[in-house]
Amino acid sequence: MNADLSLTSRGLKARLSPHPAARDLAAAREKLPSGSAIAHVPALSTCLLPSEKAKRCDWCHRLQSESVPLRRCSGCASFWYCETTCQNRDWKARHKKICKQYNAFVVSTQYQALTAHDQVDALLLSHLVAEPAAWVHRQSRQNFDDPLSVFWDLLKVPRSDGFVPPLCLSKSAQTEATQKLAEELYARFGNNNFVLHSHLNSYGHGIFPLASRLFNHSCVPNGACKYIIRPTEPVTMEVIALYEIAEGEEITIPYLDPALPYRTREEALRANYEFRCDCRLCAFQRKIEPVHAPPSRGTPELKEAEATLRSFSLGDISQEVRIPTAPGLFERLPEELYPIFHESYLPSLSEQFSKASHEGPYADAVETGLTLLAFYVVVYPPNYPQIGMHALELAKTLWNLICTDPDALTGATEQQLVKHTKSALDFAASVLQNYGPEGDDGGPLEEIRVLTELLSRQ
Numbered sequence: 054m055n056a057d058l059s060l061t062s063r064g065l066k067a068r069l070s071p072h073p074a075a076r077d078l079a080a081a082r083e084k085l086p087s088g089s090a091i092a093h094v095p096a097l098s099t100c101l102l103p104s105e106k107a108k109r110c111d112w113c114h115r116l117q118s119e120s121v122p123l124r125r126c127s128g129c130a131s132f133w134y135c136e137t138t139c140q141n142r143d144w145k146a147r148h149k150k151i152c153k154q155y156n157a158f159v160v161s162t163q164y165q166a167l168t169a170h171d172q173v174d175a176l177l178l179s180h181l182v183a184e185p186a187a188w189v190h191r192q193s194r195q196n197f198d199d200p201l202s203v204f205w206d207l208l209k210v211p212r213s214d215g216f217v218p219p220l221c222l223s224k225s226a227q228t229e230a231t232q233k234l235a236e237e238l239y240a241r242f243g244n245n246n247f248v249l250h251s252h253l254n255s256y257g258h259g260i261f262p263l264a265s266r267l268f269n270h271s272c273v274p275n276g277a278c279k280y281i282i283r284p285t286e287p288v289t290m291e292v293i294a295l296y297e298i299a300e301g302e303e304i305t306i307p308y309l310d311p312a313l314p315y316r317t318r319e320e321a322l323r324a325n326y327e328f329r330c331d332c333r334l335c336a337f338q339r340k341i342e343p344v345h346a347p348p349s350r351g352t353p354e355l356k357e358a359e360a361t362l363r364s365f366s367l368g369d370i371s372q373e374v375r376i377p378t379a380p381g382l383f384e385r386l387p388e389e390l391y392p393i394f395h396e397s398y399l400p401s402l403s404e405q406f407s408k409a410s411h412e413g414p415y416a417d418a419v420e421t422g423l424t425l426l427a428f429y430v431v432v433y434p435p436n437y438p439q440i441g442m443h444a445l446e447l448a449k450t451l452w453n454l455i456c457t458d459p460d461a462l463t464g465a466t467e468q469q470l471v472k473h474t475k476s477a478l479d480f481a482a483s484v485l486q487n488y489g490p491e492g493d494d495g496g497p498l499e500e501i502r503v504l505t506e507l508l509s510r511q
């Protein structure tokens with residue numbers, strides 16, 4: 054089948070076209086409304102983080118609960134399943150090849166020396182190598198209907214660090230050829246490996262070849278990934294339009310957090326993906342270098358600068374929080390606010406918000422929470438899910454204030470607090486409904502529903 058026809062028949066709203074530096078790019082086939090699903094890609098292989106073992110089904114990733122008990126594999130006693138179907142599917146796909154050696158593998162010095170994320174990669178690699186013959190067979194064909202074939206066609210970034218021979222290759226099977234095959238697979242790992250998350254908390258890694266083949270990176274992305282967990286099925290990645298995408302426009306996703314300091318992003322993209330990002334945010338941050346450190350926390354200078362940031366980014370918050378619809382607010386940032394891009398700024402602001410929202414004073418939590426929202430709105434594109442999660446956190450902090458200590462916020466009446474809470478909640482709802490349901494049951498959309506109901510009674 055013709056490649057483009059094959060992509061259309063998979064319901065993809067993107068077509069491949071050549072990119073000057075990245076081989077190809079994915080362009081929108083048609084105008085894509087904000088919140089629309091651009092692609093649904095089932096996982097080729099996944100692996101849970103060590104901290105999630107025995108809490109989720111190793112096959113479909115459903116969370117354990119009273120109504121969803123997990124049963125262990127009786128062979129290795131280290132894999133857990135919510136249904137016999139999951140266990141059977143995993144056994145057939147990969148587990149029969151790794152069950153016997155698993156426990157010795159995870160206590161080996163080599164494995165233990167790895168970070169938690171590299172340990173997941175070592176296991177993911179083992180899952181992929183489980184059928185080496187199939188890999189060799191498919192190596193030269195390009196077929197979008199076959200995830201293995203798409204995987205083999207992915208761009209490589211050879212890595213020397215973190216490689217552990219996969220556990221399904223027993224000592225006797227570790228010939229030069231199989232070792233070379235595993236290394237070839239590993240070379241496609243670093244730049245084609247997604248961190249799975251539910252409600253933005255990481256819980257594993259996964260390989261989604263078609264998503265890797267299609268989407269390039271931008272620190273000002275117009276798309277975002279989310280993961281759909283369904284009983285007995287492999288996890289599916291969905292790519293969502295963050296805001297309206299014009300026909301023919303490139304669809305991009307973030308390979309890392311755009312709020313990381315510029316130099317950290319530059320180094321990570323170079324080391325893991327071998328390219329330099331030319332997005333609007335990187336170009337802007339290069340232009341304003343060197344960025345000076347902001348005034349110390351608690352000083353009147355910083356308070357004044359943060360008040361300017363809040364009004365620049367959110368408008369008049371005593372009325373209603375302004376929700377942006379186009380990216381690139383950072384390009385209009387007043388020069389005196391450039392220090393918000395200093396590497397020390399975001400960690401110290403987040404720390405102060407987190408401390409104040411747990412321990413008080415609440416007035417500080419509200420002020421730093423709004424400043425953090427203002428920062429995210431400047432840096433992230435519209436509807437970026439982290440903005441919604443933070444707006445929800447802020448709404449919950451405000452609601453706590455109403456319930457426990459309404460006098461703590463100098464000068465604010467309860468009515469004003471309710472208004473503030475509603476506008477933070479509306480902001481959260483607008484962003485997170487655009488992103489849509491994902492991950493485990495419940496989560497932020499459910500919290501928004503409950504808090505909206507409570508507020509309607511005020």
Ligand SMILES: C[S@@+](CC[C@H](N)C(=O)[O-])C[C@H]1O[C@@H](n2cnc3c(N)ncnc32)[C@H](O)[C@@H]1O
Nearest residue numbers: 074075076077208244265266268269270326328
């Ligand atoms: C997951 S692949 C992306 C798909 C790739 N365009 C293709 O045709 O297969 C990741 C690789 O694409 C390239 N790439 C992704 N985003 C890029 C960007 N913004 N600029 C330059 N190269 C990029 C890098 O070589 C990176 O290692």
